[in-house]
Amino acid sequence: xxxxxxxxxxxxxxxxxxxxxxxxxxxxxxxxxxxxxxxxxxxxxxxxxxxxxxxxxxxxxxxxxxxxxxxxxxxxxxxxxxxxxxxxxxxxxxxxxxxxxxxxxxxxxxxxxxxxxxxxxxxxxxxxxxxxxxxxxxxxxxxxxxxxxxxxxxxxxxxxxxxxxxxxxxxxxxxxxxxxxxxxxxxxxxxxxxxxxxxxxxxxxxxxxxxxxxxxxxxxxxxxxxxxxxxxxxxxxxxxxxxxxxxxxxxxxxxxxxxxxxxxxxxxxxxxxxxxxxxxxxxxxxxxxxxxxxxxxxxxxxxxxxxxxxxxxxxxxxxxxxxxxxxxxxxxxxxxxxxxxxxxxxxxxxxxxxxxxxxxxxxxxxxxxxxxxxxxxxxxxxxxxxxxxxxxxxxxxxxxxxxxxxxxxxxxxxxxxxxxxxxxxxxxxxxxxxxxxxxxxxxxxxxxxxxxxxxxxxxxxxxxxxxxxxxxxxxxxxxxxxxxxxxxxxxxxxxxxxxxxxxxxxxxxxxxxxxxxxxxxxxxxxxxxxxxxxxxxxxxxxxxxxxxxxxxxxxxxxxxxxxxxxxxxxxxxxxxxxxxxxxxxx
Amino acid sequence: xxxxxxxxxxxxxxxxxxxxxxxxxxxxxxxxxxxxxxxxxxxxxxxxxxxxxxxxxxxxxxxxxxxxxxxxxxxxxxxxxxxxxxxxxxxxxxxxxxxxxxxxxxxxxxxxxxxxxxxxxxxxxxxxxxxxxxxxxxxxxxxxxxxxxxxxxxxxxxxxxxxxxxxxxxxxxxxxxxxxxxxxxxxxxxxxxxxxxxxxxxxxxxxxxxxxxxxxxxxxxxxxxxxxxxxxxxxxxxxxxxxxxxxxxxxxxxxxxxxxxxxxxxxxxxxxxxxxxxxxxxxxxxxxxxxxxxxxxxxxxxxxxxxxxxxxxxxxxxxxxxxxxxxxxxxxxxxxxxxxxxxxxxxxxxxxxxxxxxxxxxxxxxxxxxxxxxxxxxxxxxxxxxxxxxxxxxxxxxxxxxxxxxxxxxx
Numbered sequence: 003x004x005x006x007x008x009x010x011x012x013x014x015x016x017x018x019x020x021x022x023x024x025x026x027x028x029x030x031x032x033x034x035x036x037x038x039x040x041x042x043x044x045x046x047x048x049x050x051x052x053x054x055x056x057x058x059x060x061x062x063x064x065x066x067x068x069x070x071x072x073x074x075x076x077x078x079x080x081x082x083x084x085x086x087x088x089x090x091x092x093x094x095x096x097x098x099x100x101x102x103x104x105x106x107x108x109x110x111x112x113x114x115x116x117x118x119x120x121x122x123x124x125x126x127x128x129x130x131x132x133x134x135x136x137x138x139x140x141x142x143x144x145x146x147x148x149x150x151x152x153x154x155x156x157x158x159x160x161x162x163x164x165x166x167x168x169x170x171x172x173x174x175x176x177x178x179x180x181x182x183x184x185x186x187x188x189x190x191x192x193x194x195x196x197x198x199x200x201x202x203x204x205x206x207x208x209x210x211x212x213x214x215x216x217x218x219x220x221x222x223x224x225x226x227x228x229x230x231x232x233x234x235x236x237x238x239x240x241x242x243x244x245x246x247x248x249x250x251x252x253x254x255x256x257x258x259x260x261x262x263x264x265x266x267x268x269x270x271x272x273x274x275x276x277x278x279x280x281x282x283x284x285x286x287x288x289x290x291x292x293x294x295x296x297x298x299x300x301x302x303x304x305x306x307x308x309x310x311x312x313x314x315x316x317x318x319x320x321x322x323x324x325x326x327x328x329x330x331x332x333x334x335x336x337x338x339x340x341x342x343x344x345x346x347x348x349x350x351x352x353x354x355x356x357x358x359x360x361x362x363x364x365x366x367x368x369x370x371x372x373x374x375x376x377x378x379x380x381x382x383x384x385x386x387x388x389x390x391x392x393x394x395x396x397x398x399x400x401x402x403x404x405x406x407x408x409x410x411x412x413x414x415x416x417x418x419x420x421x422x423x424x425x426x427x428x429x430x431x432x433x434x435x436x437x438x439x440x441x442x443x444x445x446x447x448x449x450x451x452x453x454x455x456x457x458x459x460x461x462x463x464x465x466x467x468x469x470x471x472x473x474x475x476x477x478x479x480x481x482x483x484x485x486x487x488x489x490x491x492x493x494x495x496x497x498x499x500x501x502x503x504x505x506x507x508x509x510x511x512x513x514x515x516x517x518x519x520x521x522x523x524x525x526x527x528x529x530x531x532x533x534x535x536x537x538x539x540x541x542x543x544x545x546x547x548x549x550x551x552x553x554x555x556x557x558x559x560x561x562x563x564x565x566x567x568x569x570x571x572x573x574x575x576x577x578x579x580x581x582x583x584x585x586x587x588x
Numbered sequence: 589x590x591x592x593x594x595x596x597x598x599x600x601x602x603x604x605x606x607x608x609x610x611x612x613x614x615x616x617x618x619x620x621x622x623x624x625x626x627x628x629x630x631x632x633x634x635x636x637x638x639x640x641x642x643x644x645x646x647x648x649x650x651x652x653x654x655x656x657x658x659x660x661x662x663x664x665x666x667x668x669x670x671x672x673x674x675x676x677x678x679x680x681x682x683x684x685x686x687x688x689x690x691x692x693x694x695x696x697x698x699x700x701x702x703x704x705x706x707x708x709x710x711x712x713x714x715x716x717x718x719x720x721x722x723x724x725x726x727x728x729x730x731x732x733x734x735x736x737x738x739x740x741x742x743x744x745x746x747x748x749x750x751x752x753x754x755x756x757x758x759x760x761x762x763x764x765x766x767x768x769x770x771x772x773x774x775x776x777x778x779x780x781x782x783x784x785x786x787x788x789x790x791x792x793x794x795x796x797x798x799x800x801x802x803x804x805x806x807x808x809x810x811x812x813x814x815x816x817x818x819x820x821x822x823x824x825x826x827x828x829x830x831x832x833x834x835x836x837x838x839x840x841x842x843x844x845x846x847x848x849x850x851x852x853x854x855x856x857x858x859x860x861x862x863x864x865x866x867x868x869x870x871x872x873x874x875x876x877x878x879x880x881x882x883x884x885x886x887x888x889x890x891x892x893x894x895x896x897x898x899x900x901x902x903x904x905x906x907x908x909x910x911x912x913x914x915x916x917x918x919x920x921x922x923x924x925x926x927x928x929x930x931x932x933x934x935x936x937x938x939x940x941x942x943x944x945x946x947x948x949x950x951x952x953x954x955x956x957x958x959x960x961x962x963x964x965x966x967x968x969x970x971x972x973x974x975x976x977x978x979x980x981x982x983x984x985x986x987x988x989x990x991x992x993x994x995x996x997x998x999x
Contacts, residue, residue, distance in 0.1 A: 229754050237832035251758065251912060340832045341908035342823065349652040416824060416908045471988060569758070570833050570911045 014054070014092065022046055030072040032519035035093025043096055044106050047082075051111060056084040056092060057433050059108065061522070061533050062118035063548040064126040066152045068100065076100040078128055081535065082108070083522055083550075087433060087449050091522065098128055107133035114436025117558045125150040125268070140261040140587060144196060146189040149269050226254065229569075233262050237340045237573040240583030244560075244572065253572065256564040258557050263587035271547035276302060276514050277377070279544070284371040286549065287585040289332060290325040292362070293527040295375035300457055301523025301534035302377050305516050314379035314505040315459045320392060320496050321365070321374065322458075322525075323489040327400060328358045329528035329580075330440075330482040330489075334407065337479065337577040341420055347411070354403045357395055364388040377514065379506035389500065396493040404486050411479070421476035425563040425575035428473060435559040438552050439530025440485065441579055444470035444477040451526035458525075463492045475578035482580075516540070529553050529580055551588060553581035595883045596721055600625065629723045630707050637855040640897065641672045644855075647898075648905045679848035687841050691750035698747035699842065699849040705739045706856040713863045714791045716873045716885035722791060729790035730778055733864055734771070737819060740857070741767040744828065747850075748838035759837030762912055763828045766818055769919045770825070774815035776927035777808040780934040781868050784958070794872035798951045802869040804958040807930045807965050809869040811923060816865065818915070820857040823904040825915055862896035863889075870896070926969060930962075937961045 015036055018026045025042040029035050038046050050056040061083040070076045078098040083091050098105050107130035108115040119130040120139040127148030130136055138145070147154050190196065232243035241262035247254040267286065271279050283298045284291035296318055303310065310318075331351040338347025359369040365388045366374035366381065374381050384392070411417050427437070432445040442449055450467045452460040468484030470477030516538040524533040530552025537546040556579050563575050600621050607617035642657060646667070649656025657668030664671045686695075711723035712732055726732055741763060748760020782788055784805065785796045802809045818825035829837035839850040866872055870892045873885030910918070941954040 227754060229758075236835060338908065342826060342832060343908045344648065344823070344905050346648075346652050346906055349654065353653055414908075416910065419914055420908060420911060568911060568913065570827075573832050 029095050037095045055086045058085040059112040059114050061550040064122045065546045068152045078103045080105050104129040109133050113434050140264045146191045251568045253564045256561045263583050267588040275542045281373040287582045290329045290528050291372045292321040292325040297525040297532045299375040304521035308378040311504045312501050313503045316500050323493050324358050326528040327489045328355045330486050333580045340573040340577045383505045424475045424571050426474045436555045440481045444481045445473035478578040551585040553585040633856045638672045679845050682844040684844040689752040694746040694750040698743050699846040702743045702853040703849050706853045708736045709860045712790050725791045728788045730788050744838045751841035753841050755834045755840045756838050759834050770815045770818035773811050773923040773927040777812035780808040797871040799955040800871040804955040807962045811927050816861040820861050823907045826909045862893045865896050866892040
């Protein structure tokens with residue numbers, strides 16, 4: 003793979019070390035970036051944001067070192083990935099105590115840290131001091147422990163990773179229920195009883211309402227109602243719950259609640275071998291499995307240092323761009339559904355999607371869960387028949403579809419009435435909330451990972467970064483349509499120049515030795531920046547495997563966007579953010 | 589041939605003759621015939637709706653590139669025409685879930701009343717010429733229709749409030765705002781027709797349409813059609829249910845056949861609106877050769893009604909819905925003033941043409957003067973909208989330019 007590292011941040015690191023002597027040190031090999039002293043983190047982050055323009059806190063994750071590495075004692079590490087809206091990454095490591103981990107919160111500085119710190123608290127148990135609302139986000143309150151800690155073991159799976167030999171050495175399958183009886187497989191936190199449990203979210207939402215109802219608090223207007231949109235609601239696009247406080251029909255406060263689809267993808271990833279994890283990434287954003295594959299492959303290839311053959315790179319780009327097209331088409335179609343166009347727009351989009359899925363099936367053997375990319379290439383070559391279909395789609399059918407879509411929607415009076423000036427997101431706020439993808443670009447920020455930090459062979463194609471002006475739902479629609487056209491442009495170039503040759507570097511191997519180190523691979527997935535943060539200790543499994551899911555972080559701005567709008571606008575705003583719950587809940 | 593040309597009336601006469609021949613008293617036989625007629629009129633919308641639901645699904649499927657109901661899986665008749673019956677049986681056999689905390693009396697009464705209100709409208713719709721093919725030729729026929737269609741509002745409120753559900757309550761609130769609001773332009777549009785006709789009876793209104801009112805009173809027709817779309821909760825104004833927002837609106841908590849009755853009432857209302865529109869503006873049963881064969885009147889009526897229903901379907905399947913504030917603004921800021929202006933203009937023109945001409949103007953003269961006045965009104969409205977649009981665009985561009993000037997620093 004052609005490694006394109008953006009201009010190294012050495013000068014910056016030296017400057018930081020000079021500015022904060024003792025507080026900022028280079029992280030020990032093989033880690034990247036800086037180690038920041040815990041008590042000066044906020045100071046350093048403020049300086050980075052205000053003086054150096056690192057306004058964009060992309061990713062927060064945490065790593066558990068129960069044994070201690072690099073000559074350091076047992077500890078937790080919190081890892082921050084910061085970007086300038088144009089530049090390369092800056093990685094910060096902060097160490098936390100193993101016994102009582104606590105790190106100052108960055109949520110007051112960067113609103114994008116809000117959800118991510120809650121996730122780190124939920125899964126790793128690191129307290130973020132000063133966080134406005136630190137409670138579990140993906141798991142429920144009755145869950146005992148923090149599952150990503152290395153000393154936490156799942157029920158039924160005693161080993162840290164999946165054993166290669168049979169899981170049933172006795173020769174007979176043993177259902178999990180036999181090993182642990184029903185009702186014995188639950189462990190509650192100490193002092194917690196399921197009988198008098200009231201979900202924390204409900205306490206948050208209903209208490210003010212109850213007070214109003216019982217006249218305890220006369221200052222509240224009495225016509226305030228708390229409404230649960232979801233988890234079962236026609237337009238939450240999955241099992242998302244929006245807790246809405248209404249005054250009349252106007253939104254006073256809205257908070258997304260999720261985790262209904264949580265399966266601790268990251269823990270599963272740490273138990274699997276590197277390659278065995280590839281099909282699991284399909285299930286993240288199940289609409290665009292190809293780009294998930296690509297992101298994971300790129301992250302691992304950074305550690306592997308393997309050269310991807312040219313044909314494989316082209317096929318990857320072709321698949322990723324078809325995925326982008328189909329995601330945007332389906333997204334616009336579902337927006338139509340939320341607007342109330344009795345399924346018509348959606349079915350028009352799904353018809354085109356079927357053809358793209360046919361292409362995926364021809365190439366990868368599967369329509370939705372493709373499992374197509376490999377480290378150093380792709381799993382199967384594209385047949386001539388598949389190339390023929392791809393050419394027909396990219397040159398004939400899909401351009402026609404985009405024209406038709408625009409003819410029906412762009413100047414549609416009712417469509418404009420419902421989307422223009424709905425959910426306006428100013429650019430500063432978009433960056434502060436860590437939004438990416440069409441959501442960010444519709445606000446007028448020309449930030450595209452394909453341009454900012456080109457991966458694969460995107461630097462060889464001509465395409466424009468589509469930006470909006472107003473940042474409302476209508477602009478997001480326009481940006482999606484523009485990106486569909488740009489995708490077709492890239493596809494046409496790629497198909498015209500598709501070279502021959504092998505599609506896989508070296509020969510296929512069952513096991514894989516990944517050198518120790520850490521890597522953060524990111525791609526411009528259809529929904530935004532998708533990052534894979536992986537740490538290898540040289541073993542057969544990832545030591546740490548974290549995903550920066552664009553839907554999850556884009557959802558953070560939802561509450562802000564909806565305030566003051568009507569219920570009808572909530573579904574439009576949600577549809578224009580374009581989330582997939584498989585990715586949000588992981 | 590003589591029997592066939594006026595089939596339905598002659599069947600009535602024949603049954604009455606049989607009964608009288610069998611020894612039943614004259615007025616008793618008349619009562620039995622009336623009862624049979626009432627049952628037929630009551631069941632007519634039901635039968636139409638059973639076919640209509642199938643047609644709606646089939647047409648929607650064709651517009652969306654699907655097949656719709658068909659017999660490829662389980663047998664459902666040719667072209668899946670029996671699918672609606674299967675659905676009805678499914679709904680009848682489903683468990684009737686009653687949520688906790690509902691207010692029982694209004695909750696159970698609402699599905700009955702909603703169907704009742706939609707069926708009662710049919711009593712005054714003239715299906716054909718003469719007194720034989722109308723349930724009751726009331727002298728206040730159109731007033732009766734409007735009264736019963738606003739009864740639906742109470743039913744929606746009953747259903748929404750008694751369900752003990754927030755979505756249902758919001759749906760009921762919207763129902764009140766929407767139905768009361770749109771009743772005004774609807775009524776004003778009908779009033780223009782009544783002024784021109786000089787009678788509230790539906791049969792008289794049909795009788796006076798030598799030229800159909802769609803041509804002579806287009807503004808009233810458009811206002812009536814739009815307001816009716818809102819009254820029957822059709823797509824651009826489909827805010828009471830708003831599937832993607834309120835799940836199902838005021839009847840979200842109903843299941844089984846109670847849900848089925850709301851569903852039925854919705855389709856029945858749309859058929860009723862099509863029938864009223866046909867009566868008021870499309871000349872009802874009037875058409876060529878009706879004088880020779882009165883049965884053709886019923887055919888013309890059904891054909892015209894079918895055309896209106898198809899228009900309703902087209903809108904229903906392809907358009908998004910408005911937001912509640914936009915819908916109310918459209919009503920109070922556009923439809924109501926336009927309806928009032930229309931009423932004044934039609935009143936003046938009507939008075940002028942009946943009394944201004946010596947001996948009264950002919951129907952054609954009167955019609956063309958009305959049409960001219962209506963066209964002038966349409967042009968004036970169009971011009972005002974265009975001016976408003978241009979101003980709004982100019983404001984918006986200025987605002988965007990100001991925004992762009994500020995935004996240059998970003999990135």
